[in-house]
Amino acid sequence: TGNVTYDPGFMNTAATKSAITYIDGDAGILRYRGYPIEQLAAHSSFTEVSYLLINGELPTADQLETFDGSLRRHTLLHEELKGFFGGFPRDAHPMPVLSSAVSALSTWYQDSLDPKDDAQVERSTLRLLAKLPVLAAYAHKKSIGQALLYPDNSMNMVENFLRLCFGTAAEPYVPDPDVVKALDLLLILHADHEQNCSTSTVRLVGSSEANMFASVSAGIHALSGPAHGGANEAVLKMLREIQSSGISPEDFMEKVKNKEDGVRLMGFGHRVYKNYDPRAKIIKQTAHDLLAKQGKNELLDIAMKLEETALNDEYFISRKLYPNVDFYTGLIYTAMGFPEKMFTVLFAIGRLPGWIAQWREMIKDPELKIGRPRQLYMGETERNYPGV
Ligand code: CMC
Numbered sequence: 145t146g147n148v149t150y151d152p153g154f155m156n157t158a159a160t161k162s163a164i165t166y167i168d169g170d171a172g173i174l175r176y177r178g179y180p181i182e183q184l185a186a187h188s189s190f191t192e193v194s195y196l197l198i199n200g201e202l203p204t205a206d207q208l209e210t211f212d213g214s215l216r217r218h219t220l221l222h223e224e225l226k227g228f229f230g231g232f233p234r235d236a237h238p239m240p241v242l243s244s245a246v247s248a249l250s251t252w253y254q255d256s257l258d259p260k261d262d263a264q265v266e267r268s269t270l271r272l273l274a275k276l277p278v279l280a281a282y283a284h285k286k287s288i289g290q291a292l293l294y295p296d297n298s299m300n301m302v303e304n305f306l307r308l309c310f311g312t313a314a315e316p317y318v319p320d321p322d323v324v325k326a327l328d329l330l331l332i333l334h335a336d337h338e339q340n341c342s343t344s345t346v347r348l349v350g351s352s353e354a355n356m357f358a359s360v361s362a363g364i365h366a367l368s369g370p371a372h373g374g375a376n377e378a379v380l381k382m383l384r385e386i387q388s389s390g391i392s393p394e395d396f397m398e399k400v401k402n403k404e405d406g407v408r409l410m411g412f413g414h415r416v417y418k419n420y421d422p423r424a425k426i427i428k429q430t431a432h433d434l435l436a437k438q439g440k441n442e443l444l445d446i447a448m449k450l451e452e453t454a455l456n457d458e459y460f461i462s463r464k465l466y467p468n469v470d471f472y473t474g475l476i477y478t479a480m481g482f483p484e485k486m487f488t489v490l491f492a493i494g495r496l497p498g499w500i501a502q503w504r505e506m507i508k509d510p511e512l513k514i515g516r517p518r519q520l521y522m523g524e525t526e527r528n529y530p531g532v
Pocket residue numbers: 153340370371372373374375400407408409410411412413414415416463465468469470
């Protein structure tokens with residue numbers, strides 16, 4: 145195999161140079177294009193952050209207005225594409241429905257598939273950013289058996305998405321401004337995270353010059369796993385199980401530490417952060433603020449107890465395991481009215497501008513090569529077929 149380095153899980157392999165997101169996992173630092181995540185969370189919007197990640201600079205007021213206007217204009221889906229939702233079983237998980245729908249977009253928008261054509265790349269960027277939340281809302285409506293609504297382009301992306309999920313044709317829907325603000329914030333916090341599993345997938349697929357829709361569809365599949373984006377759903381399942389079984393958080397932690405049945409404390413640990421995830425810090429506060437409005441929340445109490453126990457326990461301290469972005473998000477999404485199956489879909493909506501920015505950076509990279517890892521062959525040496 146020659147000069148091959150064995151690095152399972154790519155723990156030490158930089159597969160690309162990138163100027164988009166900076167993480168210092170030991171110090172708990174995250175910056176998009178140089179801007180600290182705390183400042184963007186406090187002062188920016190998801191639309192502005194999307195522009196920043198994709199274009200490299202914050203937009204002027206005019207640029208932001210034009211960008212936002214384009215996104216509003218691209219929300220409509222082809223009527224035939226809506227029929228596509230009827231082809232899935234009612235209890236389908238919305239993640240595969242979403243990735244299939246994104247894959248299907250490439251069959252309707254064949255004029256924006258060429259990765260080498262800047263105008264086409266720009267069109268597929270706007271189409272994906274505008275249509276993914278609509279597809280996501282339709283996946284939800286499909287699962288609860290309600291009619292699909294048309295987008296209302298007088299609303300911004302987050303308001304529109306909430307209306308498409310929770311509104312009905314029967315009555316006007318007015319989104320709660322606190323929920324709009326909290327969801328916008330969560331989307332900002334998820335918008336990019338350098339070369340994570342789904343982003344690396346988007347880059348690997350795109351490195352073959354597959355189009356942006358195909359690459360993002362693959363990224364959504366990668367995100368669906370419980371070790372990645374699926375963790376937010378797994379956290380809530382874990383909290384509910386603890387609640388319904390009556391096991392104390394301390395006893396549950398003993399099971400985790402003894403690795404009984406491979407049980408892990410979901411929402412804890414991260415490949416890069418060996419410190420408190422800076423996103424989790426911001427989210428924890430949001431969870432408190434939003435849930436406080438709804439009175440006592442037993443699941444939040446369990447989560448806080450688990451966190452407190454973990455942060456003071458040698459098992460977690462020695463392995464540098466801290467809450468990650470997913471530990472509190474599920475509680476917030478529940479308070480907003482989303483079913484558990486939608487949590488990872490919300491992560492996908494947030495991560496989309498990051499996937500697009502990374503795909504576009506890759507396509508323009510003069511050093512781009514098709515992604516093609518090597519292996520250490522461990523199988524049989526040459527042997528003869530019987531009778532030869
Ligand atoms: N609960 C209990 N033990 C853990 C946990 C956990 N959540 N995470 C890691 N460990 C232990 C693990 O058993 C191992 O112990 P030992 O050295 O005794 O074998 C040690 O910590 C190192 O773990 P690892 O699996 O080698 O670490 P990794 O970098 O390969 O995995 C991870 C990172 C995020 C997959 C892992 O921490 C995990 O499974 N966490 C729970 C799932 C989760 O919350 N995922 C969301 C990640 S953040 C959002 C995202 O990027 O999608």
